Amino acid sequence: MKRRPFHAAVIGAAVCLAVLVLLAFHSAPPEYAPHTTFVERPVEETGATNRVASVYLNYRLYDSILEILVFFVAVLGVRYYLGRRERAALPSLAESEVVRTSAALLFPLALLLGVYLAALGHLSPGGGFGAGVIMASGLLLTSIAVGIESIERRLRRAALERIERAVLLVLLTMMLLPLLFGSAPFTDLLPKGRPGTVLSGGSILLYNVLIAAKVLVGSWLVLGSFVRHRGEI
Amino acid sequence: MIARYALLGLLPVVAVAALSQRRRLAAIIGMGLFSILLAVVYLLLHAPDVALTEATIGVALVAAIYVLAIRRTGRLTVVADEAPRLLSREGDRIVGLEHEILEGFARHLGLDLSIQFVPYRDVADLVSRGEADIGAGGLVPDENVGGLVTKAYLETALFTLGSTPTPAASVPPAVHYEGYFDDLDPEAIYRSTDPVTLDLARFLAVRRSDAPVDSIVRHPKQSGYAFLTSGRRRSLHADLEAYLDGLRDSGRLDRLIRRFLG
Secondary structure, three states: OOOHHHHHHHHHHHHHHHHHHHHHHHHOOOOOOOHHHHHHOHHHHHOOOOHHHHHHHHHOHHHHHHHHHHHHHHHHHHHHHHHOOOOOOOOOOOOOHHHHHHHHHHHHHHHHHHHHHHHOOOOOOOOHHHHHHHHHHHHHHHHHHHOHHHHHHHOOHHHHHHHHHHHHHHHHHHHHHHHHHOOOOOOOOOOOOOOOOOOOOOOHHHHHHHHHHHHHHHHHHHHHHHHHHOOOO | OHHHHHHHHHHHHHHHHHHOOOOHHHHHHHHHHHHHHHHHHHHHOOOHHHHHHHHHHHHHHHHHHHHHHHHHHOEEEEEEOOEOOOEEEEOOEEEOHHHHHHHHHHHHHOOEEEEEEOOHHHHHHHHHOOOOOEEEOOOOOOHHHOOEEOOOOEEEOEEEEEOOOOOHHHOOOHHHHOOOOOOOOOOHHHHOOOOEEEEHHHHHHHHHOOOOOOEEEEOOOOEEEOOEEOOOOHHHHHHHHHHHHHHHHHOHHHHHHHHHHO
């Protein structure tokens, strides 16, 4: 109850920023390029060898921010409605030893794959969204292995919600920041780097890592809520 | 090229197979299979990014959310106290008359049966709060139980046992009780002077265990074993009544009763 004003302020700030992003986009529409240029030029222009990433995290970043907002609202809705339900009172069902051991073995692999996809999303197929989902699935597997209670003790929900909102604010700020430097919003101002190396592609690497973090936390909040309130692991 | 068309042809087959599954878990697995095949098709179409997203979302996230959602809705959750011959554990297995009835009912609804043993006094509360679908385990519900009660499937009688307290040293180990009495402290019958009321199935088990019982009073009231559902689950209640009527009419219920209690 006490923290409600804080939550309202954060959500309000996020909504205001989102409106600002939309207004900024409206006042300075990005240059519409014929689709051939997306295929032919992006490596010089964005520094990213994965052309898909260069489209959705550079040329069409404004599309992606809307997707991030949709995801944020979905997580918020799940948390709101399930947060009002009492948690399930039935004892949880124990999984077999085989399931628990193999679930625990898969977690580090999922984490590694997630970090790889997020860190190299601008070079090869991958990207923040898939990376976040894979890591959240890894966490779900771990909760099969060690129990949801043990994970919740280490990852407190309130802290996770704060992280999720903070990452969203950072993302929105990053997209608006070019306004301060006299450029159109969504412009990539970071150096492009040498294509093919990890530190290339301007802001795409940063966006991928931030989106991965946001999707990881958001998916875990949703999955964790479902585990706690509907089923059991 | 051939592989792509073969996979594209396989997609509707898998989709129809997934949709026609009666068990929900099988349907979800079918959906995951569909997503994997679709991801391979994307990969063959030179769209590895889309393939990756399809595989992670379709197989991992969506399947996980569905599985979590059906863990309660795709199964018939029964809370019960152990009652000898009606519903009890035998090693890893659950056996008894009620188990046969509930298993058949769950199969009839296309659900997986899940039985959880809880103390007798918690059964009605868990059912009324919607944590479980059906309360069972030799329930003899009275009028103010708070929920929908089926017609009794089997008559029983209630017995009130009274005893003089025995010194603690002479209390035999509780192992006599075969783990039937989660709800009442097995030694309560020995130690306390408070009378304990038991239904026929539990009463017989107590009698077999040589408990020093001084007085036995049989209640004159007609009573019977029944199942309990939440007051909000009218259709489930009606389904269960109809299923029990069907068992009764076909004579299967009598055969089951003879098999477990005869």
